Amino acid sequence: MSDNQNNSSGVGLVVRGLRKSFGGQEVLKGIDIAVKPGEIFVIMGPSGSGKSVLLKHLIGLEEPDAGEIFINGEPLTTPEIAAKYRMALVFQSGALLNSLTVGENVGLYLTEHRLKPADEIKKIVEEKLADVGLKDAVNKMPNELSGGMKKRAAIARALVIEPQLILYDEPTSELDPVSAVVIGDEILDLNHRIHVTSLVVSHDRDLAFGIADRIAVIIDGEIVTVGTPDEVKNFNDPRVKGFLNADFKRDK
Amino acid sequence: MFENIGEIILLFWRTLLALPQAWRQRDKVFDQFFEIGNASLLMVCVLSFFIGAVISLQTGPILVERSLASAVGGVVGIAIAKELAPVMMAILIAGRIGSAMAAEIGSMRVYQEIDALRTMNINPIHYLVLPRILAIAVALPMLVVFSVLVGWFGGAMVADMNHRMEIPFRVFFANLRDIVELKDVANGVFKSFCFAIIIGVVSCHQGLVTIGGPRGIGRSVTKAVVNSIVLIVIFDYILTRFLLK
Structure with a gap:
């Protein structure tokens, strides 16, 4: 690691009542989350639950049908306000040119x-x-x-942007377990080193429980629970339990 | 195609508004310019030579039979300068360069590279569209000038060597000079400039609206080429009408 210092400090992020439909199908059904400055917040959920669509709203690639997004208390309504804060999205595919x-x-x-x-x-x-x-x-x-x-x-x-908020879209998908751990450690290291706020969207249970300060579980476009990894593990909801404890039906 | 005409005009307008960024994007403009030249020059040369040759072969003997040998150079010269070189070169470039533009931008769209640009506050019109349209708008008229010269040469060669014409080079070009004016070549070059804008805007637009995977990219490439050619033919008539006045 180089010892260069980043000038960024994490920002807080609040999402209130975010809704989005595509072709009559509601993908986000009133999302409410609050991410504290400098924390690693993981949004977990099965494929097709609306995680990536939510990320695209946060970075401004999609317009919501309803709801608001606040960064450090300021509503993210104009490009000028968005330009005040340095945000970066790490795409699932990397999206390198x-x-x-x-x-x-x-x-x-x-x-x-x-x-x-x-x-x-x-x-x-x-x-x-x-x-x-x-x-x-x-x-x-x-x-x-x-x-x-x-x-x-x-x-x-x-990192070049010196971000105050980094959004990660499925950072460990398609990776072998060792590479997934390397990426997870990278996210932790950045968070500790430059105090950036990290919002990670993933369906990888190991990653989520390994790096998150708090976890939100999204199922069918709704946030079912938010809490620390232990709170989420012990949350008594069949859908959350079903997602977190999904296993093969092999005879023991 | 026609349902997208509004979006295509809007993209053209946004590209015009981005023109002050042209100097900043000059490296990309030069890259694209050389790519267009490299990819097309040999093809332009071959195509133009044979277009000139076949026009000469089709019209020359008929004119010679009617004692109009002195008109062969002028007929071939006018046909190539005003119509065949601009239209044929535009169709060639639509197939070769327009398809590449649609495929490259379409693939960037499908693989989220354009989204990545947006997250870095890099305007895809400044970064991708403007350099391509500027490069093609300069390159195609230059290729057309080259094509006209090669086409004339091809026509003259056939007129000289074909036993039904046997019109010497010197006579062919003297006659061509009598009939073809600089204005005629300029008309053809102007038309090719308009066709270049059509190819650039249509192909970039098609790339930017690509959806789906590899099949979507393939569809975009086909649409870009077909729509460009249809618009070239329509605008050829409109421009010719306008320029004949």
Whole structure:
């Protein structure tokens, strides 16, 4: 790890009554969550429960049908307010631009907004890639990376923004258990090192209980429960129990 | 196609509004420009030569039979400069470059790369659309000028070598100079500029609205090429009508 310091400090996030429908089907049915500054908040739920759609609303890629989103108490209603806060989304697929090298991908935000001179951008890119253990990948193309490396490169790209809020969409999907642990440790490390607020959407129970300060369980577009990992484990609801304890029906 | 016409016009308008960003995006414009040139130059050369040759072969003997040999250079020259070079090159570029634009942007859309740009406050129109449209708007008229020259050469060569015409090079080009004016070439170049905008906007739009996986990308590519060609043919008539006045 490099010892570069990020200037970010986590922001609080509140979602109230968020609703969204696609083609008459209600995907989010009045979501209410409150994420404290600097915490790791995991939203868990089965596939198709609306987790990724919720993330897209938070980053501004989707417009809600109803409801409000507040960042540090300010309603996220205009691009100006959104621009005040530095938010980054780590996509499920990584979403690295395939026509650019890993280094160019990581430095894209700084290059396109001309925030730093080229040599400084190069230095920052190398630092951020070293932070996620991809120091040697700077000149590689995304298609030369494994799934786990792509996700770490995507995290490095998010770090360049010096985010106050990082949103992770299924960060361990399609990864082997070892790579999943590496990514989980990365999220924990970033949270401790730069005090960024992390909102993780995942259906990975091991990841959620391994890294979360608090967990929300979303099923069929509704938040069923919110609490610490222990509180969620002990929450007495058949749907939550069914999701958390899902297992094969193999004869013992 | 026609249900998307409003979106296509809106994309064109947004691209115009993004023009002040052109200098900032100059590296991408040059990259795209060279890609268009590299991908098309040889094909343009071959196609233009044979278009000139076949026009000469189709019209020359008929004119010679009617003692109008002196008109062959002019007929071939006008046909290529005003109509065949701009339209044929536009169709070629729609197939070769428009399809590539739709496929590249469509794939970026499907694989969330465009969403990733948006989360970094990078406007996809500035980053992806503007450089492509500027590059094609410069490259296609240049290719058309090149195509006109090669087409004339092809026509002259056939007129010289075909035993039913045997019109020497010098006579062919003297006649061509008598009839074809600079304005005629300029008309063709102007038309090709309009066709370039059509190909660029239609293909980028089709890429940006791509949904689904690889099949969606394939559908977008087909739509981009077909819609571009249909609009090129329609606008060819409208522009010709306007330019004839």
